Amino acid sequence: MISSEGVIGKEKIAYFSMEIGLTNDIHTYSGGLGVLAGDTIKASADLNLPLVAVTLVSKKGHFRQELDAQGRQTEHPEGWDPFRYMMPLSTEVTVKIENRDVKIKTWLYNYQSMIGVTIPILFLDTDVEGNAPQDREITHHLYARDEQYRLKQEIILGIGGLRMLDALGYKVRKYHMNEGHSSLLTLELLHKYEMDVEKVREMCIFTTHTPVEAGHDKFSHSLVEQLMDENTDMEALKRFGGSDRLNMTLLALNLSRYVNGVTKRHREVSAKLFPGYHIHSITNGVHSYNWTSTPFRKLYDQYLPGWAKDPELLVRIDGIPDEEIWQAHRESKKNLIDYVNRKTGAGMDYETLTIGFARRATEYKRTNLLFSDLARLKKINKKGKIQLVFAGKAHPKDMKGKKLIEEVFGYINELKNEIKIAYLENYDMDIASKMVSGVDIWLNTPQRPFEASGTSGMKAAHNGVVNFSVLDGWWIEGWIEGVNGWSIGPEPEEILSVEESKTRELDDLYSKLEYIIIPMYYKRKDEWTKMMNSSIGTIAYYFNSHSMMRRYVTEAYL
CATH class of the missing domain: 3.40.50.2000 (Glycogen Phosphorylase B;)
Structure with missing residues (x-):
């Protein structure tokens, strides 16, 4: 287990995902994207890969579904207590949102595989003493509320997540963005490496999961300017993320050396959605032991x-x-x-x-x-x-x-x-x-x-x-x-x-x-x-x- 003061000597792959499904009791997933992220972490531990994962704590989860006799759906909060599953670290970083300093702390969950290898997962949390009430809620809900709330979350995940890795002493050789939610980390890397675009591209990997144009996160430049640090390089954001709106997928595409879809067919669809980009394909997989029933495991x-x-x-x-x-x-x-x-x-x-x-x-x-x-x-x-x-x-x-x-x-x-x-x-x-x-x-x-x-x-x-x-x-x-x-x-x-x-x-x-x-x-x-x-x-x-x-x-x- 690493402490907040520890320094990781071995270079890591930093895996960023807005949602990660590890167990049924930790409600930090809504569906396939999160479950895939959980299976990715479990397989990485089985294979002894040097991975560290970054996500949001989402203390109130996605939602619990209630269906009445006619099948009408009602949504209820699905809260969970991080104290039951993970350790709070003392390290704190800050990001600027609406010209306020927003403090971020993290919870550490160590996933251990059956062969004893541990993968650390950082669950970012803004419910920190000293933050404004609206900022304490940024990491409460998974995919909740509105466009403004979503962009705040993506600032925390991408920029805050990278700063947290640095503060904890992780040495990262590659940043793997699982979907575009975390792609603001590329902007932070540009600042860190004095706008060395080729260096940033060499460090970044992007996996896209969305085969329709409407499914990719986009934000108006006026909202970006309203929420992000006043020192944000808007010229760079427009250059790499889109001149009309900030397109998080486009930002990741332009600043990643390796880009892939999640099946061969999806690669073809993505290539048509984003012509001019070289998109590979690595077909998704599932964690075999995790998804095999007890009778078949025994067999x-x-x-x-x-x-x-x-x-x-x-x-x-x-x-x-x-x-x-x-x-x-x-x-x-x-x-x-x-x-x-x-x-x-x-x-x-x-x-x-x-x-x-x-x-x-x-x-x-x-x-x-x-x-x-x-x-x-x-x-x-x-x-x-x-x-x-x-x-x-x-x-x-x-x-x-x-x-x-x-x-x-x-x-x-x-x-x-x-x-x-x-x-x-x-x-x-x-x-x-x-x-x-x-x-x-x-x-x-x-x-x-x-x-x-x-x-x-x-x-x-x-x-x-x-x-x-x-x-x-x-x-x-x-x-x-x-x-x-x-x-x-x-x-x-x-x-x-x-x-x-x-x-x-x-x-x-x-x-x-x-x-x-x-x-x-x-x-x-x-x-x-x-x-x-x-x-x-x-x-x-x-x-x-x-x-x-x-x-x-x-x-x-x-």
């Missing part, structure tokens, strides 16, 4: 010793008898179904083909696509029973996303005498673990090309669950039709209108469910277990955070 420990440290060993899954894979799945499924019934009273059973869908409830992820043709869905259900488990939060300001949840609740009521459907409240890491290991099919229906990566299907594959997904994000790279899962709709290179794509997708979705998936599950169990085996052996062995981090080391960090 892998028995037959593939060392798999947790070296997930590539999962390619040898053929050495595990199919009946034992099936039994491990049955145990995981029982755990999920018992939880669903306890929480919702849905009355689900262990034998019925169970389909899972858990994503942020937003329009492009199309939570309700499966219900597009209820007559056909009912017909399919008569060929072989299905039951459906949904979960996911809508952003507090996403009215369309909230409406999607209400629509699913409407279908739950409409179909209650034919298909058992449950929507689990307050989706979090614990519920995700139960779902990705307990369903039989993992369904994913994003509107192309808006899925940058997606990782839930990778988690499902670690537990022998079979993917059934639109060809977007990571699934383009992992999919082998009829071997480890099934596609929905046109292939990536096919250029179709939105309506044409949807027509193809619905035909595929219903046809494959009726004529391939249901008959195989109920009548050809040996073929089904072979699919489960292939899901592990062709997906889990490769789409994991160990493989991902090895690529970051060789392509970006060295």
